[in-house]
Amino acid sequence: MKRNNVKNIDLKPQTLKTLATVTALGAVLMLGACHKKAAPPPPPPPPPAASPTAAISVSPDTIQPGQSATLTWQTSNATDVSIDGIGAVQPSGSQSVNPTDSTTYHLVAKGSGGTQEASTRLTVTQPPPPTQAVTPSPTDEDLFGRNVQDVYFDYDKSNIRGDQQTSVQGDAQFLNQHPNISFTIEGHCDDRGSTEYNLALGDQRASSVKSALTGAGVNASRIKTISYGKEKPFCLEDNEACWQQNRRGHFVYQK
């Protein structure tokens, strides 16, 4: 590493002597000025009894509850200054206020020359209701998407297997609680079967889910069924995990 060069500055004796001389000369000149005496001022005339002035303002002039505003006032020729609701105050000053209701601040400035008043009003507005866009309440479609579970099937089967009963019961419960929702059950198959047979099988799967729901009290008039066979797969890979994804009764909200 290259070291930084450090410049050494030598304070030479000659330089120090010069500084001392300048300082001494300055001190002599100042002493000379102090010796010069000023003339005494004449006594001031008694002031006339001037009438007081007063002004008050608030900024901002509109707040919401919990917010504060700054009250600022100036007076002159006053000996007794007060603001209603606050009490005696300095002739001029400012103060933070945070009323919960609209308030008129009334300033009274009294002096030997009379009394002056001024006022300002601070408006307190009620907050607007929270906007809908920030936290929307969920729509039926949202609830449907969150609560209704698809039903999965075994290969070449259209009966609802044991581990899918929970989904079906949950679906029926939600749909019975939301009787205005109409929906479609799509029957899907994995792509190993033949086109025509798979469409018939998908039809049976959709019907199978429909009858499970109507059996649980869901009105059949709310339910449409359609088979897609293997025409609209959810997953395109060639393995069991993917095939299982494609063997299902899929719920679609009906707008």
Add this chain to the structure above:
Amino acid sequence: MDDRHKQRQVPHFPGISAPTGARLLSALSFLILLSSVLLAPSFAQDWVRTGSGLGVEKARLAVPDFKPASADPQNAALLKTFNDTFWNDLDNSGVVELVSKSFYPLQVPGQPAEVTSNLWSAPPPNAAMLAFGNLGVAGGKVTVQGWLYDVKNTASPQILGKQYTDVPTDDATRLIAHKFADEIIFRLGGGIPGIAESKLYFVSDRSGHKEVWAMDYDGSNQHQITHQGSISLSPRISPDGSRLAFSSLTKSGWDILMFSLDLNRLISFPRFGGTNLSPAWSADGTSLAFSSSRSGDSQIYVCDASGNNLRRITAGKGPDVSPVWNRKTGAQVAFVSGSTGLPQVYTMEADGTNQQRMTDQGYAVSPGWSPNGQFLTLAWIRKYGPGEPGSSDIYLMDIASKQWVQLTHDGGRNDFPSWAPDGRHIVFQSSRSGKEEIWMMLADGTKLHQLTFTGRNTQPNWSWK
């Protein structure tokens, strides 16, 4: 899976290697041959290369390129179209053996006067038959003259002499080649009309939606028929070639739709409700069978060609789909049922009685009924189980004996076999090239070739003539 196909190949077969008697150059003998194969139970589960080349000698036909008959600038291009199409038709016909062009004499005839029979009948060509002629473009017309000679019969060699005139376009020239090829095939193929003028209807996704398309039997002239913009499947052409029934996803669900090829638009057909699939025409064109879930499970229904007089012919546990009529009698229907688990192929009378299960195991779908009424084709995954799905292959089954023979062995998923009107050819879909395409073969599994190459193409259906 492939190991299964390699288990045993039986090189000799009593029913085939023994001379079958008359050396009939006919499709009848071909079918008799197939049935003799199918009737030999001990060989039914092996890969046997059966076929018309094994026991029956096909006519050796020499087909020198037709000669140009004019100096018109269009002549060369149309002549090439003609020669390619004509050769291809005869080569795929299954009834003749084309003599390799390398054996031909240097001087080939374009007119009868230029024929020297013994140059063709003697080795190396050793031909029995000679097809020759010329093509000329003149006066805004293309004219083809063609002859078929029996070159062993020097006294009276001419079997056929034909002249065709049409507009000088590629399409018209191909049609002339098809017509003349069919004349030859008709005479050399036992009186069964050739298929060179037949059409194939199929489903293609190349427009972005699955729509019904059509093409000539050799894969040329591919064009879109329907424009539904949804999913259209299972096109089935009427026996007279005027209407196309198919299944399509409409706003109300899967409906049978009817397209008029004469009017080039949909014509009215009833909506039955439920999921309606896989229409099938009876051979007389008066009835349609299809599957419908209008009353619950998918069942087979029959209605008039107009859609009236609907009646259900199967009942009970389904699903039942993919009906097809006996093309010979019109009195039976084959179909697919999942009533016992995996889908199997059944036959029944057209009123639903006398159901017979045809397949004993696996996953069997897509039956097709041969024009002579004797055979079914089907797509079959014989060994099927979780974790070990076999391949779907095309099989041929003799209906009376339920004996079967496997026609495809070369991988991919093979499905939707459909018979040509000559009973010699089968078209089907296969994924062997990497995606689903239409393929064609002879009914013995030979002469396999691919017809479509663009998009995914499925569910071919052969016209009735």
